[in-house]
Amino acid sequence: MNDDPLVQISNLSFSYDSRPILSGINMTIPRGKVVAIMGSSGCGKTTTLRLIGGQLKPTSGSVTVDGQVVHQLDADSMYAMRRKLGMLFQFGALFTDMTVFENVAFQMREHTNLPEAMIRDLVLMKLHAVGLRGAHALMPTELSGGMARRVALARAIALDPMLIMYDEPFAGLDPISLSIVGELIRKLNDALGASSIVVTHDVQESLKIVDYVYFVSEGKIVAEGTAEEIRKSKTPYVHQFVWGEADGPVPFHYPATSYAEELMGTVS
Amino acid sequence: MLMHSGTAFRRIHLTLREIYFTGVMSLIIILVSGLFVGMVLGLQGYDTLQRYGSSEALGILVALSLVRELGPVVAALLFASRAGSAITAEIGLMKATEQLSAMEMMAVDPLARVVAPRFWGGVISMPLLAALFSAMGIFGGYLVGVQLIGVDEGSFWSQMQASVDFREDIMNGVIKSFVFGAIISWVAVFEGYDAEPTAEGVSGATTRTVVTSSLAILAADFILTAFMFRGA
Numbered sequence: 001m002n003d004d005p006l007v008q009i010s011n012l013s014f015s016y017d018s019r020p021i022l023s024g025i026n027m028t029i030p031r032g033k034v035v036a037i038m039g040s041s042g043c044g045k046t047t048t049l050r051l052i053g054g055q056l057k058p059t060s061g062s063v064t065v066d067g068q069v070v071h072q073l074d075a076d077s078m079y080a081m082r083r084k085l086g087m088l089f090q091f092g093a094l095f096t097d098m099t100v101f102e103n104v105a106f107q108m109r110e111h112t113n114l115p116e117a118m119i120r121d122l123v124l125m126k127l128h129a130v131g132l133r134g135a136h137a138l139m140p141t142e143l144s145g146g147m148a149r150r151v152a153l154a155r156a157i158a159l160d161p162m163l164i165m166y167d168e169p170f171a172g173l174d175p176i177s178l179s180i181v182g183e184l185i186r187k188l189n190d191a192l193g194a195s196s197i198v199v200t201h202d203v204q205e206s207l208k209i210v211d212y213v214y215f216v217s218e219g220k221i222v223a224e225g226t227a228e229e230i231r232k233s234k235t236p237y238v239h240q241f242v243w244g245e246a247d248g249p250v251p252f253h254y255p256a257t258s259y260a261e262e263l264m265g266t267v268s
Numbered sequence: 269m270l271m272h273s274g275t276a277f278r279r280i281h282l283t284l285r286e287i288y289f290t291g292v293m294s295l296i297i298i299l300v301s302g303l304f305v306g307m308v309l310g311l312q313g314y315d316t317l318q319r320y321g322s323s324e325a326l327g328i329l330v331a332l333s334l335v336r337e338l339g340p341v342v343a344a345l346l347f348a349s350r351a352g353s354a355i356t357a358e359i360g361l362m363k364a365t366e367q368l369s370a371m372e373m374m375a376v377d378p379l380a381r382v383v384a385p386r387f388w389g390g391v392i393s394m395p396l397l398a399a400l401f402s403a404m405g406i407f408g409g410y411l412v413g414v415q416l417i418g419v420d421e422g423s424f425w426s427q428m429q430a431s432v433d434f435r436e437d438i439m440n441g442v443i444k445s446f447v448f449g450a451i452i453s454w455v456a457v458f459e460g461y462d463a464e465p466t467a468e469g470v471s472g473a474t475t476r477t478v479v480t481s482s483l484a485i486l487a488a489d490f491i492l493t494a495f496m497f498r499g500a
Contacts, residue, residue: 093366
């Protein structure tokens with residue numbers, strides 16, 4: 001995809017105890033691009049994000065971010081790397097004891113010595129970018145799901161990160177909020193010159209905004225390509241996923257014994 | 269915990285905020301309980317002392333009972349129920365709603381930013397609350413003993429003043445409440461940080477905080493008392 005990737009994932013495997021989650025996956029996230037990782041629930045998408053952010057260590061393989069192998073970093077270097085990352089969690093993960101303003105200002109106050117007046121201006125600029133400057137005094141409990149997601153987005157870009165990671169940014173949003181968040185992901189990525197990784201299973205919305213897609217199933221990459229290639233894909237799993245078919249490679253029925261045998265009482 | 273405590277003192281406003289939430293917000297339950305415990309001590313103490321004709325010693329009995337034992341122990345048990353459970357629930361919910369993960373991803377250590385200030389807030393609050401509990405209890409004993417029953421006011425206060433030793437009684441009580449504060453705060457932050465990130469997990473952690481810290485307080489009280497007052 002690109003000669004100078006920001007994130008390079010090589011032969012990455014990860015297991016929780018003896019339960020394998022990811023098995024030898026390879027991915028490349030080029031600079032300046034928006035890349036989606038799609039797949040059904042529990043396929044290892046969020047785990048991939050946590051491995052990129054250094055919250056988990058791979059069982060084998062490696063994740064390289066901006067030339068640094070993440071799992072080999074010591075605590076100080078890891079925190080230094082994370083300052084260049086922004087992450088939007090599935091339900092925002094806003095600090096509930098702080099106002100919207102304080103949430104966005106949090107990283108600035110923690111990591112910089114900027115004067116309060118400048119922090120105020122920067123926070124209002126970030127909130128303006130997501131359309132919520134007027135909500136700066138509200139508490140997270142006063143926000144709708146879509147607004148909370150946008151505040152979390154403003155917080156994620158507070159320090160102009162080089163990589164923004166989105167964990168299910170479209171989950172549980174109404175169509176208007178969904179469209180707004182989608183547009184913001186693309187616009188902010190381009191405006192900041194950052195790279196973005198969007199973990200999602202919302203196919204139609206994400207295909208509108210991403211440059212490249214990886215499909216993950218059972219811990220392996222089963223398909224990849226541009227949005228157009230994915231739409232036209234004949235791979236059974238991708239086709240079922242993109243067009244939302246109830247049955248296919250991912251079966252409708254949970255594995256069970258024969259229906260007839262069970263009804264006839266021959267199976268206990 | 270100690271390794272992460274630097275932030276709690278360098279940025280003292282974080283710890284002061286926790287002192288407000290754990291200490292100041294516990295004042296009502298501590299003061300009201302202290303008053304009633306002191307009033308009951310006044311009644312029970314008078315009933316026993318007057319059998320031996322020493323009802324004037326009521327002030328000593330009330331003060332020593334409170335300063336040495338009831339102040340630190342009962343205040344600690346109340347503090348564990350009121351503030352310890354709140355600390356566990358707050359940290360547990362922060363974990364369940366990914367706020368701690370978000371903090372980690374923002375290169376901010378939750379142990380330093382969230383856990384350590386809450387721990388030290390509890391440790392600092394506890395001796396102050398125990399002192400207020402004892403003071404309120406003595407006032408309750410005075411109300412019942414002097415104002416209601418009619419024990420001589422001069423004897424009540426002068427015998428108390430003469431018999432309560434600053435180092436032996438008051439300082440040992442302060443040391444006890446400091447130790448209890450450390451136990452409660454440590455159990456509370458540990459259970460919250462270690463809680464399973466589910467509603468059931470947070471609920472279980474909150475219960476464990478109250479049960480574990482209450483039992484630990486009573487056990488520690490026995491050990492401390494054995495060392496402090498063995499020759500007294």
